[in-house]
Amino acid sequence: ETGVTQSPTHLIKTRGQQVTLRCSSQSGHNTVSWYQQALGQGPQFIFQYYREEENGRGNFPPRFSGLQFPNYSSELNVNALELDDSALYLCASSWRGQGAGETQYFGPGTRLLVL
Amino acid sequence: AQKITQTQPGMFVQEKEAVTLDCTYDTSDPSYGLFWYKQPSSGEMIFLIYQGSYDQQNATEGRYSLNFQKARKSANLVISASQLGDSAMYFCAMRRGIGAGSYQLTFGKGTKLSVIP
Numbered sequence: 001e002t003g004v005t006q007s008p009t010h011l012i013k014t015r016g017q018q019v020t021l022r023c024s025s026q027s028g029h030n031t032v033s034w035y036q037q038a039l040g041q042g043p044q045f046i047f048q049y050y051r052e053e054e055n056g057r058g059n060f061p062p063r064f065s066g067l068q069f070p071n072y073s074s075e076l077n078v079n080a081l082e083l084d085d086s087a088l089y090l091c092a093s094s095w096r097g098q099g100a101g102e103t104q105y106f107g108p109g110t111r112l113l114v115l
Numbered sequence: 116a117q118k119i120t121q122t123q124p125g126m127f128v129q130e131k132e133a134v135t136l137d138c139t140y141d142t143s144d145p146s147y148g149l150f151w152y153k154q155p156s157s158g159e160m161i162f163l164i165y166q167g168s169y170d171q172q173n174a175t176e177g178r179y180s181l182n183f184q185k186a187r188k189s190a191n192l193v194i195s196a197s198q199l200g201d202s203a204m205y206f207c208a209m210r211r212g213i214g215a216g217s218y219q220l221t222f223g224k225g226t227k228l229s230v231i232p
């Protein structure tokens with residue numbers, strides 16, 4: 001196990017609602033990244049947080065937002081849910097400073113279903 | 116832009132045999148990292164092995180080894196002595212070393228490996 005935890009494990013929402021997903025980083029890690037994995041696809045990068053600030057963002061609209069807290073835990077918030085937001089949401093933590101070798105360790109994911 | 120290509124949607128291997136999962140990548144950066152992850156049906160992405168673009172030797176981690184051919188831009192994963200527990204999706208991923216986008220992993224579409232008893 002990586003030590004990265006996510007909650008909840010499963011979630012069902014209806015279109016237009018808002019959702020908050022939570023992630024607790026591995027001990028000693030200072031960076032959190034979020035990915036969306038649609039069924040049958042590889043994960044797609046949403047954004048990354050380092051020192052409580054968004055450090056990079058993928059091709060996702062502003063209704064996807066996040067937070068990182070002083071203890072390095074993180075939240076992913078999605079507003080105005082759409083059917084296409086149904087996916088597995090993965091959180092990954094890492095230690096910034098290893099360059100290309102910085103390894104991201106993933107949590108078990110949250111499965112979101114939007115009806 | 117970086118791109119990862121995994122051309123094998125599914126692979127079968129006999130238990131105790133070796134198997135190679137293909138991965139090719141496209142980048143113009145001199146510094147980058149290549150990763151392989153395993154994703155069982157439970158969903159968690161499990162880190163397997165890492166290869167840096169400047170590493171002279173192929174990476175190995177237990178039964179996993181990475182066949183890194185820089186000129187061909189390929190980073191194939193070799194699993195020796197396959198076990199039933201190796202049945203899973205396998206993803207190749209890439210990360211830039213420096214500069215914009217160096218914070219994110221770019222993943223391929225994955226290969227589903229099935230180990231036959």
